[in-house]
Ligand code: HEC
Ligand code: HEC
Ligand code: HEC
Ligand code: HEC
Ligand code: HEC
Ligand code: HEC
């Protein structure tokens with residue numbers, strides 16, 4: 001597992017304005033803070049840390065975050081021991097609850113899940129929890145822009161661990177991740193789901209149909225593999241072949257369609273002078289299957305039999 005990489009807030013000017021704003025508004029906001037938070041801020045009053053005061057976890061009118069009641073303790077615990085001056089030569093006691101990356105399943109996650117119990121449903125059985133990730137392996141609480149709330153920051157962060165998958169998106173044909181048009185969580189539920197590979201929808205096809213509705217059908221003339229599993233022909237992330245294909249045609253098609261099943265007349269080499277190719281070669285004259293069978297996903301044309309129109 002790779003160490004967490006701190007991410008800057010954004011462009012320099014955003015950072016500047018945010019810092020100025022926090023310096024001005026942050027200070028005046030302290031006046032209304034619960035005493036428990038003031039206690040902590042007596043020692044921890046730094047603008048970057050104080051961003052948490054302006055996010056959803058410190059909205060005083062929202063009782064769900066318990067901030068009005070418990071202040072910083074709503075996450076860190078009352079931490080009385082921590083606030084005491086340590087005996088000379090000894091380190092300060094840690095806060096009651098600690099948030100440590102790569103140490104999931106502990107008290108830190110339990111605090112988050114206590115409020116975000118909706119996320120617990122699949123989380124406990126997810127590959128991420130299983131691998132020991134904690135909520136703070138992805139989320140940052142003391143910032144106004146959690147990396148998981150922007151497409152580009154999210155992709156960069158997922159890629160910091162999933163280099164192989166991210167590299168697939170650099171191939172000739174790929175889903176447009178780097179342009180910021182898509183993100184990993186369009187297809188994957190980072191908190192886990194009931195499907196293999198933690199997809200956002202109950203099946204692979206339903207995940208694809210979310211954006212490629214025209215492939216959903218039902219069609220008058222179905223092509224069974226498209227109905228069953230888009231992955232029979234495509235890769236999800238990227239491919240060296242066009243259109244995210246696993247193999248290029250005709251080899252792709254020939255994995256399932258043996259040459260002898262095809263009407264010999266369509267591709268026969270008979271009658272061609274000097275042809276050394278065996279009669280019925282499926283690659284003859286570069287006649288790609290798609291030249292004739294254009295509707296590989298299914299056809300609604302009244303005479304679309306054979307996926308030819
Ligand atoms: C008297 C000053 C003081 C007060 C009050 C105080 N802290 Fe700290 N805190 C420190 C110091 C100093 C460190 C750095 C300790 C270290 O690096 O060993 C620290 C470190 C921390 C850390 C990082 C290390 C850890 O234990 O996880 C957290 C989180 C933290 N404080 C939260 C809080 C919270 C929440 C409160 C209020 C409940 C609070 N602090 C009140 C002085 C204080
Ligand atoms: C919603 C939960 C939550 C609340 C509320 C919260 N914190 Fe934190 N705090 C965290 C988490 C999680 C971390 C671990 C680092 C991170 O996510 O940014 C953290 C880290 C810290 C650290 C250590 C920073 C470092 O660089 O190691 C300090 C100090 C701290 N918090 C102080 C406070 C103080 C003071 C308050 C109240 C003003 C507060 N926290 C409110 C969740 C919270
Ligand atoms: C005491 C309850 C409470 C705790 C503890 C808590 N949260 Fe939250 N959290 C909330 C509430 C309330 C919201 C706002 C939800 C909304 O507006 O729908 C929120 C919002 C969020 C959001 C959405 C952020 C955004 O900017 O919209 C994330 C991500 C999040 N919490 C993660 C965490 C993590 C990770 C922890 C543990 C470190 C944590 N929360 C601890 C109550 C809590
Ligand atoms: C592997 C990275 C990752 C981990 C670990 C992670 N999250 Fe998230 N989280 C995300 C992403 C990505 C999003 C935004 C996309 C989405 O809504 O699914 C998100 C969104 C959220 C939100 C706001 C939207 C919502 O679902 O309500 C909350 C709250 C949240 N996470 C809480 C948690 C808690 C609690 C934990 C720990 C049990 C956790 N997350 C662990 C990646 C992660
Ligand atoms: C701190 C490292 C880390 C980060 C960050 C991270 N992952 Fe993972 N992820 C893992 C590990 C470890 C596994 C389990 C082993 C494996 O499959 O490689 C995993 C597994 C997965 C799986 C397979 C799930 C399954 O059920 O088989 C998917 C999908 C996934 N991660 C997507 C994401 C996405 C999307 C993000 C960003 C929101 C993300 N990961 C961020 C480490 C990470
Ligand atoms: C267009 C949808 C889509 C996007 C976007 C996407 N994935 Fe996937 N991913 C899938 C599908 C579908 C599978 C399952 C493939 C299979 O079962 O053959 C998968 C599989 C995975 C796996 C599991 C691989 C294994 O061998 O179990 C990981 C890890 C993963 N993706 C990570 C990521 C990461 C990280 C990102 C973002 C950089 C990402 N994915 C973006 C659809 C997507």
Ligand code: HEC
Nearest residue numbers: 173174175176186187207208210211230234236242243244
């Ligand atoms: C969140 C939306 C979304 C989801 C979900 C999605 N796609 Fe895409 N897909 C796109 C976008 C956007 C493009 C790029 C279209 C463009 O460039 O005009 C694309 C392009 C493609 C292409 C053409 C690539 C090329 O190089 O021509 C294929 C094939 C494809 N997707 C298959 C799939 C499959 C299979 C799945 C399910 C695993 C899937 N898509 C899920 C949005 C999505």
Ligand code: HEC
Nearest residue numbers: 205208209212215225226229230232233234243290296297
């Ligand atoms: C039998 C193999 C096969 C299956 C199964 C299949 N596809 Fe395709 N798909 C292709 C081929 C071949 C192309 C390239 C077509 C071309 O170049 O004209 C393609 C192209 C695409 C394109 C981009 C071009 C376009 O027509 O917009 C998308 C998007 C796409 N497929 C999505 C899907 C989805 C979603 C599924 C699952 C429902 C799926 N495919 C199942 C073979 C298949």
Ligand code: HEC
Nearest residue numbers: 221224225232249252253255256289290293296305306307
């Ligand atoms: C994963 C296996 C698989 C792949 C790959 C595959 N097919 Fe098929 N195809 C089938 C099955 C199964 C049928 C249904 C056979 C039947 O009904 O007897 C079928 C039927 C057909 C039919 C006849 C449709 C009809 O209406 O009778 C054509 C034409 C066809 N496929 C063309 C293609 C082409 C072109 C490709 C490559 C782009 C391709 N297939 C790739 C499995 C596959």
Ligand code: HEC
Nearest residue numbers: 250253254257261262263266282287288289291292305306
């Ligand atoms: C020159 C045009 C052409 C090319 C190239 C072509 N086909 Fe065909 N194919 C046809 C025609 C025409 C039919 C008959 C359609 C009908 O039933 O009306 C057919 C029928 C089929 C059938 C259904 C056969 C049956 O027995 O019902 C399959 C499967 C098929 N083709 C697969 C392929 C594959 C795989 C390739 C590439 C290796 C390919 N075709 C290349 C024209 C072509």
